Amino acid sequence: MRGRLIHKDDVLKIVDVLRQDHEVVAPFYGRGRDTYFDVVTDANRNAIQIHLPNPYYPPKRYVLPHIQRMFKVKAGTDAGIEPCDESRKRAIFGIRSCDVAGIFHLDRFYLGKEYRDDYYAKFREKLFIVNVVCSDPQIDVDDDCFCVCADTGTAAKDHFDLQLMDLHNGSDFLAVAGSAKGEALFSLPFFKKASAEHVQRRREVLSEVRKRFKVATSWYSAAIRFITGRGVNDETWKIVGDRCLECGGCSYVCPACTCFTVSDRKTGPDEYERVRMWDACALGGFTRMAGGHNPRKAVHDRRNRRFFRKLAHYFMQRELSMACVGCGRCVSVCHGDVGMPSVVEIIRRTTVGEAKP
Amino acid sequence: MINSREQNVYQPKMAVMEDIREEIQDVKTFYWRFENPEDQKAFKTFMPGQFAQMSVFGGGEIAISLPPSPTEDRLFFTTRRVGSVTAAMHAMKPGDRFGVRGPYGNGFPMKDYASRNLIIVAGGIGLIPLRSVIIYALHHREQYKKIQVFYGARTPKDLMYVENLQDWQKDPNFECYLSVDRADEGWKGNVGVVGSLFKKPGVHMPVENTTVFICGPPVMFRFVLADLKGMGFDDRNMVSTLERYMKCGVGKCGHCCIGVAYVCTDGPVFTLEQIQKLGEVI
Numbered sequence: 001m002r003g004r005l006i007h008k009d010d011v012l013k014i015v016d017v018l019r020q021d022h023e024v025v026a027p028f029y030g031r032g033r034d035t036y037f038d039v040v041t042d043a044n045r046n047a048i049q050i051h052l053p054n055p056y057y058p059p060k061r062y063v064l065p066h067i068q069r070m071f072k073v074k075a076g077t078d079a080g081i082e083p084c085d086e087s088r089k090r091a092i093f094g095i096r097s098c099d100v101a102g103i104f105h106l107d108r109f110y111l112g113k114e115y116r117d118d119y120y121a122k123f124r125e126k127l128f129i130v131n132v133v134c135s136d137p138q139i140d141v142d143d144d145c146f147c148v149c150a151d152t153g154t155a156a157k158d159h160f161d162l163q164l165m166d167l168h169n170g171s172d173f174l175a176v177a178g179s180a181k182g183e184a185l186f187s188l189p190f191f192k193k194a195s196a197e198h199v200q201r202r203r204e205v206l207s208e209v210r211k212r213f214k215v216a217t218s219w220y221s222a223a224i225r226f227i228t229g230r231g232v233n234d235e236t237w238k239i240v241g242d243r244c245l246e247c248g249g250c251s252y253v254c255p256a257c258t259c260f261t262v263s264d265r266k267t268g269p270d271e272y273e274r275v276r277m278w279d280a281c282a283l284g285g286f287t288r289m290a291g292g293h294n295p296r297k298a299v300h301d302r303r304n305r306r307f308f309r310k311l312a313h314y315f316m317q318r319e320l321s322m323a324c325v326g327c328g329r330c331v332s333v334c335h336g337d338v339g340m341p342s343v344v345e346i347i348r349r350t351t352v353g354e355a356k357p
Numbered sequence: 358m359i360n361s362r363e364q365n366v367y368q369p370k371m372a373v374m375e376d377i378r379e380e381i382q383d384v385k386t387f388y389w390r391f392e393n394p395e396d397q398k399a400f401k402t403f404m405p406g407q408f409a410q411m412s413v414f415g416g417g418e419i420a421i422s423l424p425p426s427p428t429e430d431r432l433f434f435t436t437r438r439v440g441s442v443t444a445a446m447h448a449m450k451p452g453d454r455f456g457v458r459g460p461y462g463n464g465f466p467m468k469d470y471a472s473r474n475l476i477i478v479a480g481g482i483g484l485i486p487l488r489s490v491i492i493y494a495l496h497h498r499e500q501y502k503k504i505q506v507f508y509g510a511r512t513p514k515d516l517m518y519v520e521n522l523q524d525w526q527k528d529p530n531f532e533c534y535l536s537v538d539r540a541d542e543g544w545k546g547n548v549g550v551v552g553s554l555f556k557k558p559g560v561h562m563p564v565e566n567t568t569v570f571i572c573g574p575p576v577m578f579r580f581v582l583a584d585l586k587g588m589g590f591d592d593r594n595m596v597s598t599l600e601r602y603m604k605c606g607v608g609k610c611g612h613c614c615i616g617v618a619y620v621c622t623d624g625p626v627f628t629l630e631q632i633q634k635l636g637e638v639i
Contacts, residue, residue, distance in 0.1 A: 070367055075414040079454035083368055114622065115607035118365040259611030262604045264417050272415040276367075276604075279611070287612060289602045290419070290440025295615075305614075314617040 002177040004191040005198060011164060011173055012048060013190055014130065015040055015093050022091040022128060025062060027055050037062075037092070050132060050166065051139040054096045056329060058255040062092055063103060063123045064110075066252075067277040070119065070262070075270045084273070087119075091128035095160075098145075098327035100131050101152035102255025104159040108319040109258050119276075128181060131160035135168060135205050137212035142328070146341055148213050149220050150326030155206055167201045174202050219348045224322070226351055228313040234300070236350040240307075240343055241300025243336035248280030250306070250339065253329035259286075281305050307343055366607050369412045369456025370396040374449055380435055381515050384482060385447055386424075388433045391457065400457070403427055404464030405489035406598055406626045409434075410606045412456035416445030420603040420621070423460065424485045424518075426492035435485045435517070461606040462625050465570070465596065467493055474503040474563045478581050480551050480573025481510055484517050486598050487572050492521075495530065503563060504531035509551030509577065513537050513544045534560065551577060552584040564588060569595045582629070592630040599625050599632070 006014075018024050024040040026048040035055045040048065069084040095103075107124060110117035134140035134147075134154040147153030156163060161182035165174045174194055177183035185191070226232050251257045261279040264272045279286065281302050288294040296302050309315060310323040324340050331339035338346075376388040391397040400409075403423055411434060412418040419442040424435045438447045449455070467490070475494055479487045494501055506525060510516045516535065525533040534554045536547040547554055551573070555562060569590055571581055578597070585595065601613035601620045613620035616635035618627075627635075 073414045073456075075454075079371060079414065081368060081371065081456065083365060110609065115366050115609070117609055118367070258609065260604070261610065261612070262418060264415050266415060274412075274418075276610075281611070287602050289600065290443060295601070308616075309611075309614065312617060 002183055002186075003194045003199065004175045004177075004186050005194040006164070006173045006175050006191055007171055008050075008166070008173055010190040011050065012045065013188075014162070014164075014185065015045065015048060017185065017188060018091040018093065018128065018130070022089050024091045024093055025059070026093040027052055037094075040093070048094070050094065050164075051136045053139065053142055054098070054134075054145075054327060054329075056253060056332065058102065058253060058327070058329065059092050059095050059099050060102055060106065060255045062090060063106060063127060064120060064258075064260075064278075065123075067275055068119060070274040070276055072267070072271065072273045073264075075272060085119075085122055087122040087126055089126045089128075090123075091130060093130045094132045095129055096134055096140075096327070097131060097153035097156035098147045098150070098325040099255045100129060100156040100160050101147075101150070101321065101325040102327070103127075103129070105256045105319060105321050105323060105325065106258065107159075108321065112319065129160045129162070129178075131156050131163040131178075133163060133165035133206075135166045135209055137209050141209060141212045143214060144328030144331035144339075144341075145213065145326065146328055147326035148210055149341075150322070150324055152325045154209050165202060165205070167198060168205055169201060172198065174198055219344055223344045223347045224311045224313060224316075226347055227308055227311045231351065232304075232347055233350070236347060237300040237304040239346055239350070240338050241298065241303045243338045244282060244299050244303050245336050246282050246284060246299055246302075247335070248282045249333040249335075250330040251280030251282060252278055253333050255327055255329075256310070256323040256325055258323075281309070303338065307340075310340070366458070367605065369410065369418075369458040370400075372396075372455055372457045374451050374453045374455065376451055377449065380517050384435060384437045384517065386433050386435045387446065387449070388431055389455075389457075390432060392454070397432070400432070400460060401427055403460035405467060405493045406465035406486060407460040407462045408486075408606070408625060409457050409459035410461065410603075411442075411446070412458075413442055413445040413449070414455065417442045418456075418604070419443065420461075420606055422486040422489075422598075424488045426489045426496060428493055428496040435482070437482055459606065461621055463623065465490055465626050467497075470568050471500045472502060472566075474567040475501050475505070476562060476567055476569045477504075477506045477508075478551060478569060478571045478573070478585075479506075479508045480577035480581070481515065482517065483572030483574065483577070484508055485572075487570055488518055488521065490570055491525070495528070498530055502566070505560075505562065506531065506533040507536070507551050507554045508534070509536040509538070509554070509573075511538045513541050532560075550580060552581050555584055555588070562588065564590055567594060571595060571597045592633065593628055595629040596626055597629065597632070599627060601625075 025037045026040050035052045037055050037059050071084050072082045074080050110120040160178040163176040259279045260276045262276045264274050267273050287296040316322045371392045372389050374389050378386045380386050408420050411421045421434050436443045477487050536551050536554050540548045599620050603613045604610035606621045608619045608622035
């Protein structure tokens with residue numbers, strides 16, 4: 001196993017090493033109960049958190065910025081296009097396993113098919129991922145999490161450069177390398193050899209933390225089957241649609257949502273820039289065409305769309321993973337309680353003929 | 358400065374407007390060329406039914422049909438002024454520079470239709486993508502059997518590509534039938550919806566070994582479909598192009614996704630059978 005031991009007091013030294021040639025982002029506590037990813041500076045370096053609730057605003061924005069310049073353009077007679085590249089060498093320290101799976105999903109989507117997204121590719125190839133496993137049942141995992149159902153956690157199996165896990169023995173973390181770049185860090189003096197007992201301890205911690213998960217989404221695979229076979233009736237989608245407030249929040253916090261819209265904005269006389277920004281299928285204008293015709297006008301059509309896109313088997317084959325990583329953010333964000341687990345539950349109840357929820 | 362397509366699919370190539378012609382009310386045809394002859398050459402590989410992404414800088418970018426056939430020399434767009442980008446387009450003048458990228462989409466598999474009869478049914482500005490099919494098919498006339506064109510517009514003033522229509526009606530190599538909903542004084546042809554042409558004396562539409570192309574407004578589409586089905590045409594042999602709000606044209610932005618298909622990459626050309634299987638109301 002490409003594993004090493006590292007003392008808990010040395011863990012942040014990894015950040016120091018990475019900061020030499022990366023912009024490092026890491027999770028912090030805000031002023032209340034909120035947590036967020038931010039750029040590590042000398043001032044906040046010691047405030048980096050290992051155990052904390054997963055930040056609400058997903059680290060997806062470090063590969064797919066919320067708003068991104070695509071190119072600058074001069075109109076008029078001397079018109080010309082100047083491409084923009086806002087990517088930089090960056091490391092995400094402390095990204096959770098669900099969000100690692102989210103980035104893998106984005107990889108498959110943006111880089112996988114006949115067209116390659118150049119902007120995404122530039123961000124992605126410069127990214128170093130240090131995954132921290134959710135190992136503290138009280139702090140790391142909350143009631144909304146369901147990564148064990150989505151099979152993405154609590155420990156990511158792949159797609160990270162380095163993985164750290166608190167062994168909860170008072171002193172040690174187990175580090176696992178997921179790439180050659182990650183393995184290269186093991187030459188640093190604070191990485192020690194791990195023994196079979198440490199690997200055993202890792203297993204124990206993982207099996208302990210699994211007990212924390214309460215959300216009953218064990219019906220996930222059946223929901224996928226029903227949605228793929230179009231066995232979910234319109235009535236069920238209407239129930240979901242009636243609860244949707246069309247805020248688009250679920251898409252904005254989702255680590256696996258990919259949709260974007262594009263807009264030109266004026267930056268000077270005869271100068272414009274084209275920007276792209278996250279978009280959400282919940283919003284009424286998502287499919288509205290010039291002239292006003294909207295093929296997906298009813299809200300339940302748009303909700304149906306979200307879950308069909310995420311769970312239909314066709315798309316899972318295409319991207320090699322479903323577009324839900326079980327992070328639970330849509331559960332926290334949704335005022336109408338139609339996050340993923342809730343919808344799986346609604347599908348279960350209506351298709352097995354129980355009373356309407 | 359301009360990247361090759363492999364580098365950045367979202368970055369348009371510079372193009373310049375050459376000539377603008379008023380087609381019918383609110384519809385203009387824009388003749389243009391790429392500034393770089395290499396881009397022009399690469400672009401001219403398109404097939405009928407494919408589309409391009411056209412940028413009016415500061416106005417935005419839209420997906421736009423390609424009315425020319427790749428066998429023709431000049432490139433042009435024809436658009437009706439409906440939204441903000443087409444409004445900006447209609448305000449353009451010859452010499453203005455803009456961006457184009459593409460071609461995108463699957464296009465009509467014209468080679469697969471070899472040695473078949475082609476029936477082309479267009480209503481209003483639905484002729485725009487089908488014009489490409491007609492010109493392409495006439496250029497490769499020997500590859501296809503019977504070719505029939507049925508085109509309907511609201512009034513004689515709403516008939517597009519008038520010069521082409523005049524040529525086509527004289528052309529002995531194929532049949533071209535026109536119809537208008539409301540005639541004016543000079544109109545001598547058929548009056549009625551485009552479907553009324555199907556039953557005219559002298560019109561024989563072969564059902565066997567035939568591909569039918571249909572493009573037009575939803576109402577026309579529904580009635581033509583009912584007529585054709587009544588005549589025994591099969592869903593697999595009827596093709597159309599779908600329109601959706603699109604931002605990227607390359608299957609990434611997500612706006613045009615219907616059921617399991619992205620209209621931009623899996624379409625925009627679908628057979629009627631495929632459209633019904635998409636599982637969403639079109």
